[in-house]
Amino acid sequence: MCSKLTDYDITTHIDLRHGYVEGMGQLCFSCYTGSSRNSISVDERTIMDTPNDMELGSKIRRVFYESRGIPMPKDPKWEKIFTR
Numbered sequence: 001m002c003s004k005l006t007d008y009d010i011t012t013h014i015d016l017r018h019g020y021v022e023g024m025g026q027l028c029f030s031c032y033t034g035s036s037r038n039s040i041s042v043d044e045r046t047i048m049d050t051p052n053d054m055e056l057g058s059k060i061r062r063v064f065y066e067s068r069g070i071p072m073p074k075d076p077k078w079e080k081i082f083t084r
């Protein structure tokens with residue numbers, strides 16, 4: 001994004017690089033970890049113990065809100081769709 005050169009060689013496989021974003025290419029550490037690209041960790045157990053993708057999505061969202069220390073908002077629009 002800032003066009004700064006990174007330590008990665010163009011021949012290094014993207015799976016072995018940090019900060020490679022499909023469709024955008026290699027980002028430098030600063031662009032990759034900037035405020036719009038924060039990351040959270042989800043423990044493997046949560047993923048393995050939750051076969052339902054939608055339920056997993058909701059658990060990940062909860063982890064996100066908990067990590068930010070803000071209460072998870074209830075989205076009435078979605079509730080309406082599923083209770084119809």
Ligand SMILES: [Zn+2]
Nearest residue numbers: 002004028031
């Ligand atoms: Zn950059």
